Amino acid sequence: QVQLIESGGGLVQAGGSLRLSCVLSGSTFSTFVMAWFRQPPGKEREFVASISRGASNTRYADSVKGRFTISRDNAKNTVYLQMNSLKAEDTAVYYCAGDPRNNGYSASSNNYDYWGQGTQVTVSS
Numbered sequence: 135q136v137q138l139i140e141s142g143g144g145l146v147q148a149g150g151s152l153r154l155s156c157v158l159s160g161s162t163f164s165t166f167v168m169a170w171f172r173q174p175p176g177k178e179r180e181f182v183a184s185i186s187r188g189a190s191n192t193r194y195a196d197s198v199k200g201r202f203t204i205s206r207d208n209a210k211n212t213v214y215l216q217m218n219s220l221k222a223e224d225t226a227v228y229y230c231a232g233d234p235r236n237n238g239y240s241a242s243s244n245n246y247d248y249w250g251q252g253t254q255v256t257v258s259s
Contacts, residue, residue, distance in 0.1 A: 138232060139159075139251070140229070140230050140250040141253060143254045145256045146256070147257070148222055150220050150257075151216070151217060151219075153215070154217070156170075163211040164188075165234055168230065169231045171231060172224075173252075175225065181243070182215070182228070184204065189205065191239050193240075217255070221259075225257050227255075230249070231243070232246060
């Protein structure tokens with residue numbers, strides 16, 4: 135049974151940084167495309183970033199380019215999201231997601247079969 139467990143969320147002031155982690159268990163992590171999505175209060179879930187299986191390719195939402203960095207450590211079964219220069223509008227529940235079926239690094243939530251429980255990030259202005 136595949137499980138994804140996020141950690142690292144919290145309360146931070148605008149301009150600050152946080153690093154989210156997500157550990158996958160129950161399957162071979164290196165075969166999964168991984169991504170981060172978020173759901174701001176009162177809004178729909180949106181794509182944040184994705185990374186290919188071998189970490190050679192990444193994709194970012196325009197709203198986070200230059201501020202967020204997705205990375206992975208296949209030896210530790212972990213994907214990370216380094217978030218710098220945080221803004222109030224980054225406040226959301228952040229979810230990691232895994233795709234074991236496709237070769238790309240899609241921004242579509244439909245591609246991702248497995249999801250974590252979410253971790254709250256709150257940025258105070």
